[in-house]
Amino acid sequence: MKSQQKEKESLFSPRYRKLISNPLSLENPITVQVLGICSALAVTTKLKPAFVMALSVTVVVALANVVISLLRNGIPSRIRIIVQLTVVAALVILVDQVLKAFVYDVSKQLSVFVGLIITNCILMGRLEAFAMANKPWPAFLDGIGNGLGYSWILIALGFFRELFGNGTLWGYRIIPQSFYEAGYFNNGLLILPPAALILVGTIIWIQRSRNKNLIEEY
């Protein structure tokens, strides 16, 4: 990244826009970098917790990126990880309190996984790889981009797992009772964590067959 450009860059120059669009597909944190898998398996049995979790991670990673980027010249490199952790932990506590105040039931469903955002590899990765070396605005965009890349996978997983595993979406019944009377069954496998892995694998498969650059040589 060349960030020492002298003239003023517009806020949404092509380079900045790439910071948001790349993590959605070619540098997706889940399907390409394979980070943050744990929470993707754990919270996506229903759409609502998946959405809330996605939102929380996006907020935390964007704000943490900004804070670390502001501090980046003042952080001694030997203790940078602990500083990053402190910042993230503070933000996660804030998010946790907000969730508890406004969506208590979802917060209970997410249980430890909100707290575990602190150790989410996506956050550590973005802070180390990007925020430590870039100015606040691109760091913010990078955080939003990676958060969204994480989000759409989570929401897609939550959608399929809740619809076919439970017959509902966002808690509302989608598959009508008459289907069940006609012999339809919910797919119990989708509720189990391995199904999320299989679905993520399918997304990776589609992504790689559409974009051969992603296939490693071996």
Add this chain to the structure above:
Amino acid sequence: MKSLRKYLDTVKPQFMKGGRFGKLHSTFDAFETFLFVPDKVTFKGSHIRDSIDLKRTMSTVIVALLPALLFGIYNVGYQHFISYGQNPGFWHIVGYGLGKVLPLIVVSYGVGLGIEFIFAQYRGHEVNEGYLVTGMLIPLILPPDIPLWIVALSVAFAVIFGKEVFGGTGMNVLNPALLARGFLFFAYPAVMTGDKVWIAGKADAFSGETVLGHAMIGNTDQINDPMGMFIGLEPGSIGETSVVAILIGAVILLFTGIASWRIMLATILGTTALGLLVNAIGANEYMKLPFYYHYLMGGFAFGLVFMATDPVTSAQTNRGKWIYGFLLGALIIIIRVFNPAYPEGVMLAILLMNVFAPLIDHYVVQANIHRRLRRAMAAQAPFLNR
């Protein structure tokens, strides 16, 4: 026969590269090699092509499956009518059984082969014959009354995620037929477990519990005598009940050398060893059940003959086969006797051992390398010390 050959030869150019249907080459090739032994010969080196190719191997397995299939068809009808206390005669029974089993076979082959053809066409491969056996195995390990759309879904899952993802026939880690059953088992437990599903169109008042179901809850007095289980007129998956029909298939497979006798023997040894151990503990009714009952109950015989010996997913080295088989037999007893959630342990045991087979092979090969290395070093030692 000759006119068929002639016809194939006249249409063949259209299916070659550049021909009108060049894109459908793999489909044509599949049918041609299915009808005639391919006349391909090697040009280099001292290799001879055996006329037993994959297609003919698979056909032999299908022949070996026929006794179990035919018995299964009869048994499905027999169980249905006996739950109502009727005996309408042989042909009615067979007719009812056919009406239940044939749709399953048609759906299994239709969906599975359809997916295989699409993938082969898309990748420009030959269509592989591996599915011929899988497609027959899947109906035989299902309960007779299972809804057809569920079968179609599980077949699609097994073929796509069990085989095509890894590169097609011969590349799969797990046995695709068992993967289909495993998928059903976890995705739709309502149609795969319990005492309601094992008899087609069962009368409500009749208990349809399988032998394993009885054993699980300690009703050992309800279990058929060994001879009855050997013949197999009892509720269960379509092809698994009759040990005698499966043994005929086993003889065919062993005689033609397609299945490994090492795996079969080792599995029986493993089951016997753990069975005797469990007998010695004898803490509950199930544990007191004589060890040889386990050969006759549930899917043991079927899984042992047709699935554990699958040449792709089992261990490849001879010593590995002994280890693989023994652990498999031991696991079957452990899952059956000690796990309250799964009455049948054969499916899960084979799937688990499929995963371990490459690891076993790796260590067998490494051990061999080390042994030979040590021998070579020992032979050289006198000269090195000089």
